Amino acid sequence: MKGKIKFVQGNEACVEAAMYAGLDFFAGYPITPSTEIAEHLSYRLPQQGGKFLQMEDEIASMCAIIGASLTGHKVMTATSGPGFSLMQEALGYAVMAEIPAVIVNVQRGGPSTGNPTHVSQGDVNQARWGTHGDHAIITLTASSHQDLFDITVDAFNLAETYRTPVILLLDEVIGHMREKLVIPEDGEIPLVKRLRTSLKEGVDYHPYFPREDGRIPMSDFGGVHRYNVTGLYHDMWGFPSDNPRLVHDLIRHLVDKIQNDRHIITRCNQYHLDDARTILIAYGSAARSAHHVVETSRREGQRVGLLELKTLWPFPSGLIREKCAKARTIIVVEMNMGQVLAGVKQAVDNPESVFLANRIDGVLIKPVDITRIMRLIQGRGV
Amino acid sequence: MGVKDYIRTRFFPHIWCPGCGHGTVLNSLLTAIEKLGLSKNDIVFVSGIGCSSRISGYVDFHTLHTIHGRAVAFATGVKMSRPGLNIIVPMGDGDALAIGGNHFIHAARRNIDLTAIVMNNRIYGMTGGQFSPLSGYGIKATTAPYYNIDHGFDIAELSVAAGATFVARSTTYHVKQLTNIFCKAILHKGFSVVEVLSQCPTYFGRKNNAGSAVDMMEFYKNNTIPKGSKAKEENSDLIERGIFVQKELPEYCEEYDKIIKIAKNRG
Numbered sequence: 001m002k003g004k005i006k007f008v009q010g011n012e013a014c015v016e017a018a019m020y021a022g023l024d025f026f027a028g029y030p031i032t033p034s035t036e037i038a039e040h041l042s043y044r045l046p047q048q049g050g051k052f053l054q055m056e057d058e059i060a061s062m063c064a065i066i067g068a069s070l071t072g073h074k075v076m077t078a079t080s081g082p083g084f085s086l087m088q089e090a091l092g093y094a095v096m097a098e099i100p101a102v103i104v105n106v107q108r109g110g111p112s113t114g115n116p117t118h119v120s121q122g123d124v125n126q127a128r129w130g131t132h133g134d135h136a137i138i139t140l141t142a143s144s145h146q147d148l149f150d151i152t153v154d155a156f157n158l159a160e161t162y163r164t165p166v167i168l169l170l171d172e173v174i175g176h177m178r179e180k181l182v183i184p185e186d187g188e189i190p191l192v193k194r195l196r197t198s199l200k201e202g203v204d205y206h207p208y209f210p211r212e213d214g215r216i217p218m219s220d221f222g223g224v225h226r227y228n229v230t231g232l233y234h235d236m237w238g239f240p241s242d243n244p245r246l247v248h249d250l251i252r253h254l255v256d257k258i259q260n261d262r263h264i265i266t267r268c269n270q271y272h273l274d275d276a277r278t279i280l281i282a283y284g285s286a287a288r289s290a291h292h293v294v295e296t297s298r299r300e301g302q303r304v305g306l307l308e309l310k311t312l313w314p315f316p317s318g319l320i321r322e323k324c325a326k327a328r329t330i331i332v333v334e335m336n337m338g339q340v341l342a343g344v345k346q347a348v349d350n351p352e353s354v355f356l357a358n359r360i361d362g363v364l365i366k367p368v369d370i371t372r373i374m375r376l377i378q379g380r381g382v
Numbered sequence: 383m384g385v386k387d388y389i390r391t392r393f394f395p396h397i398w399c400p401g402c403g404h405g406t407v408l409n410s411l412l413t414a415i416e417k418l419g420l421s422k423n424d425i426v427f428v429s430g431i432g433c434s435s436r437i438s439g440y441v442d443f444h445t446l447h448t449i450h451g452r453a454v455a456f457a458t459g460v461k462m463s464r465p466g467l468n469i470i471v472p473m474g475d476g477d478a479l480a481i482g483g484n485h486f487i488h489a490a491r492r493n494i495d496l497t498a499i500v501m502n503n504r505i506y507g508m509t510g511g512q513f514s515p516l517s518g519y520g521i522k523a524t525t526a527p528y529y530n531i532d533h534g535f536d537i538a539e540l541s542v543a544a545g546a547t548f549v550a551r552s553t554t555y556h557v558k559q560l561t562n563i564f565c566k567a568i569l570h571k572g573f574s575v576v577e578v579l580s581q582c583p584t585y586f587g588r589k590n591n592a593g594s595a596v597d598m599m600e601f602y603k604n605n606t607i608p609k610g611s612k613a614k615e616e617n618s619d620l621i622e623r624g625i626f627v628q629k630e631l632p633e634y635c636e637e638y639d640k641i642i643k644i645a646k647n648r649g
Contacts (some may be wrong), residue, residue: 056485067456
C-alpha cells in the first residue's frame, strides 16, 4: 500500500475515508464524542465543492441528508447515543424509502446523557432495532484506524448497493484515539457508484420497480423523472397503498435484500482460530484488548484465538457458528451487558460454553479483565 | 398548460373531506405555478404528515412526502444539495408549528430559499380533531372537551421574528389574493412563509359550531381585513391579510457558495 501516511484520531480517519468514498453532503449537530467528524468536514467539504450543514438538532440532520441523498449525493451524518436516539424516526424513513445514507454513531455510555466522554458499546441493539417496525439494517464497526478507513468506504458502498442507510458503530476510544493511518491511493479501494436508471425523459420511470437482479435503479430528485417518495407503504410508483399483498411484499423485500446477503455483507478479522480451544469474540476498541490477550496467551502456549466482528448487523451467525464449531470455550468481550453475547449464544450449538467478559463503567476493558474471566472459567481463580 | 396538467389524475380522488379548504389552496397554488410558467422538472414539493401534507402526492412534480413535522428539514437537504430547484413546502398548522416548530424557525433564521405554506385550519384533522398550537384559547376539540387553555401562535409575527424575509397571509375565500401571494412567495429569494386560513368543517367546524364550509368562508370574508386597514384599530379581533414582510437579504445557499469559493482558494 503506497499512500499518504497520517497520525490521526479515529474520527479524522472516518472523515478521510468518507471523503475518499465521495462524500459530498454532511449534516450534523455537535455531540461528544463525535464532534470532530463535523468539525473536520466543515473545513474539508467546501474545499471539494461539497456541502456541510450544522442543523438545529439531530432529527433535522438525518432528514437533511435524506433529502440530499435523493438529489444524487453521497451523504453522511455523525452523532452519539442521545442524537442517535433522535435520528431513529428518520432512519426508519430512509429504510422504508430505500435511500442510501451513512450514519456514524460514536458510542458513549447510556442510557440518556450517560457518560459523554467515556467509552461504551451499549448501542448495538439500538442500531438494530432503534427504529420501529420490521426491517433489516447494516451495521459496521472497526478496532483500528486502518480498518475504520476501509469499513467507512465499505459503508458508503453498501449503502449504494442495497439502497439503505448503513450505520457505522464506533466507540469513544476509537473515535478519540490517535494512531497511524495510511490513506490509500485513489482507485485502490473500489467505490460503488449510485445505480441510476437508464430510462430517458418521457419514459415512465417506476421508482420502486426492481431489475431482474433485485436492485432498484434511482433517479436524481430534480432530474427528468418526477415521482413520489413516502414513508407510507407504497407501490412501484412510490404512491401510498395498503393493499395487503403489496404491503407483505414490501416488508419482505426490505428485510430480504439485506438478510439474504448476510454472507456477502459479513466482514471480520481472524487471529489464531484454526486450533483455538478458547475463542474470544470482540469488536471495536474491546477487540484491541482481546487481541492483546490472544498474543500473550499464545506465547504462554494457550490455544486462544480471536474472532473480531466488523459486521454486527445483519448478525454474522453463520460465521460465528462455523468458526466456533471446535472451540470448548467462547468468551464475548464487549462493553455492555451482553448485547452481542445474546446473538452468539443463539448462533452456537452449545450456549453453555459462551461467557461474557465485560465492563460497563466507562473504562476501556483491559486485557487483565479478560484474563481474569478466563482464569475463573478454567477454575484457576482470580 | 392548464392546472390539470400539474396533477396526477391517476391518484385521485383525493382524501380531503367535502368542504375542506385544502383543495382551494391546491388550485390556487397550481394557478400560481402556471402563471409563473415554471417547468415541472424544476419544482419539488416536500411535505410532512397530515391532511395538508397529502397535497404533495397529487401534483406532478418531484414530491417528497416525509415524516411529521420534518418537511422543512428534508427540504433544507434537497435545496442545499440542488439549489436550482424551486422547493415548496406545504404543511398543516400542527405539522409546521407544533412538532415542526423548531425546524420552521431555524429555516427562517437561515433564510434558505424555501416557500413554506402553512394551511392553517386550527385543528389536527387527520387524527380526528385535536387542538393544535393554532387553535387558540377557548376553542373546543376532541382533546379540549371543556375548552382550550392553550394560546395560539400568530404565524406571521412568529415568522417575522424568526427572520423570514417574505411573510404573508390570506384565506381560502380570497383566492385571487392568495394566488398573487403564492406567485410572489415562490419568486422570492429566501425563506418565504404563506399562512392560508383553510376551513375544516368536519372537525373544527363541528366542534365549534362554526357551521358549514360556506359559513366558515363567510367568516373569513367578514373577519379579515387588508393589512394596514384602519378597521383593525377599532376591532382588534379582525385578522389582517396581505404581505407583512418582503425584503431582500442574503440567501443561505448563495452564502454557502461564497464559503466554497474561499475554501477552494485555501485548499
